[in-house]
Amino acid sequence: MKKCVIIGGGVVGLCSAYYLAKAGNHVTIIDASDMEDGCSYGNAGMIVPSHVIPMAQPGMIAKGVKWMFNSKSPFYVRPRLSSELLKWGYQFYRYANQKHVEASMPALRDLSLLSKELYQEFAEGKNDFAYEEKGLLMLYRTDKVGEEEIHAGKEAEKMGLKVDFLDKEATSKLESGLDLDVIGSVHYKSDAHLIPNNFNKFLKDQLVRLGVKLQTKTIVEDFTVFNQKITKIATNQGEFLADEVVLSAGSWSPMIARKLGIQISILPGKGYSFNLTKQEQAPTIPSILCEGKVAVTPMGDQIRFGGTLEVTHTKDHKINLKRVQGIVNTINAFYPNLQIEQPKKEEIWHGFRPCTPTGLPLISRSTKVSNFILATGHAMMGLSLAPATGKLVEELVGEKKLSVSNNLF
Numbered sequence: 419m420k421k422c423v424i425i426g427g428g429v430v431g432l433c434s435a436y437y438l439a440k441a442g443n444h445v446t447i448i449d450a451s452d453m454e455d456g457c458s459y460g461n462a463g464m465i466v467p468s469h470v471i472p473m474a475q476p477g478m479i480a481k482g483v484k485w486m487f488n489s490k491s492p493f494y495v496r497p498r499l500s501s502e503l504l505k506w507g508y509q510f511y512r513y514a515n516q517k518h519v520e521a522s523m524p525a526l527r528d529l530s531l532l533s534k535e536l537y538q539e540f541a542e543g544k545n546d547f548a549y550e551e552k553g554l555l556m557l558y559r560t561d562k563v564g565e566e567e568i569h570a571g572k573e574a575e576k577m578g579l580k581v582d583f584l585d586k587e588a589t590s591k592l593e594s595g596l597d598l599d600v601i602g603s604v605h606y607k608s609d610a611h612l613i614p615n616n617f618n619k620f621l622k623d624q625l626v627r628l629g630v631k632l633q634t635k636t637i638v639e640d641f642t643v644f645n646q647k648i649t650k651i652a653t654n655q656g657e658f659l660a661d662e663v664v665l666s667a668g669s670w671s672p673m674i675a676r677k678l679g680i681q682i683s684i685l686p687g688k689g690y691s692f693n694l695t696k697q698e699q700a701p702t703i704p705s706i707l708c709e710g711k712v713a714v715t716p717m718g719d720q721i722r723f724g725g726t727l728e729v730t731h732t733k734d735h736k737i738n739l740k741r742v743q744g745i746v747n748t749i750n751a752f753y754p755n756l757q758i759e760q761p762k763k764e765e766i767w768h769g770f771r772p773c774t775p776t777g778l779p780l781i782s783r784s785t786k787v788s789n790f791i792l793a794t795g796h797a798m799m800g801l802s803l804a805p806a807t808g809k810l811v812e813e814l815v816g817e818k819k820l821s822v823s824n825n826l827f
């Protein structure tokens with residue numbers, strides 16, 4: 419059995435540790451934070467096999483450019499002179515085509531469906547993280563967006579997913595008791611949701627039980643490499659030894675990989691979320707308010723609203739209230755009876771989605787450093803894909819046949 423060090427204890431690192439420890443390996447997670455907040459905590463909690471089309475897709479660049487000129491829009495690229503940003507943008511442009519979409523769809527579906535199966539296994543116990551399979555409603559208010567959503571739904575159907583196409587009445591019937599200003603919706607029956615904060619707590623409890631060491635407030639700074647193999651990991655708390663090293667540091671992964679001379683293209687996509695205590699009229703099915711790209715998820719006695727993707731850098735912790743106002747305006751337009759107020763700055767959470775220019779995660783063994791495994795770049799699907807990623811990491815370490823195998827990840 420191997421000694422494994424995982425760099426980054428977000429949901430991808432936690433799931434990787436879980437499957438590695440269950441297979442009998444000795445596992446340590448090293449994380450710079452106290453592992454109580456960050457992208458894996460305040461996200462929208464959606465498990466989305468529906469999302470088979472990667473972010474790099476035809477039409478995305480034109481849409482992004484249009485959104486750039488609206489301060490309340492859901493998408494923004496913070497302009498800066500950076501070779502990283504230029505390279506990322508150029509690669510995104512190269513991948514945003516139909517051929518890439520067609521190659522990616524079966525791969526994403528298989529990874530997502532494996533993840534969902536693994537979530538079902540996790541939820542067989544106490545399920546204190548409120549895992550539920552209610553699907554996902556893509557709600558729309560305009561014909562143009564409706565056409566795009568129906569097209570995406572048909573593509574998902576071709577991939578074997580169960581999808582319902584609902585008009586205004588059928589949508590209202592599904593969310594009876596809620597005043598909805600929409601003209602229709604696409605209901606992905608495949609999707610599920612949970613409370614991410616509780617799921618991470620559940621995983622950490624399992625890891626402690628399995629003997630995994632959680633080394634918090636420890637920053638990985640450098641590596642010693644001999645014969646193309648990492649022999650030591652240098653941190654601000656001393657050195658660590660490992661047979662295998664897994665990189666799951668989300669948006670910080672490129673900086674760490676660079677220490678090994680490995681270039682990976684990931685930029686942080688900043689997003690916001692806030693919670694509201696459930697009112698009498700509250701959504702019961704997780705939804706995306708398509709025109710404003712706002713995610714709405716019931717979580718216990720709360721509803722979580724999440725949105726915006728600002729391509730930026732990891733030091734940009736500014737809460738852009740104009741964009742949050744855009745989220746609030748979208749919510750009030752879709753739910754006329756809810757009429758929520760702009761939350762206070764301190765009530766707004768933000769996190770950095772680790773976005774690759776291909777819209778696909780990186781899950782593979784490095785070709786340059788033989789005991790280094792990448793498990794990162796999951797962008798807006800990190801929670802959704804974490805269990806399957808963790809399982810693949812364990813299979814890579816154990817040199818087993820991979821449950822999902824392709825040359826894309």
Ligand SMILES: Cc1cc2nc3c(=O)[nH]c(=O)nc-3n(C[C@H](O)[C@H](O)[C@H](O)COP(=O)(O)OP(=O)(O)OC[C@H]3O[C@@H](n4cnc5c(N)ncnc54)[C@H](O)[C@@H]3O)c2cc1C
Binds near residue numbers: 451666668794
């Ligand atoms: C608003 C919003 C809504 C979202 N909704 C959903 C959703 O509904 N469903 C879904 O699937 N996904 C969603 N996501 C995306 C999801 O949250 C991310 O993809 C996921 O959390 C990424 O997890 P991770 O483990 O890769 O990275 P992270 O959670 O970012 O973890 C990386 C860890 O690495 C650590 N680290 C960094 N540098 C170092 C270092 N040098 N040394 C040691 N440790 C280090 C950090 O402290 C951090 O804990 C959403 C994201 C946002 C912002």
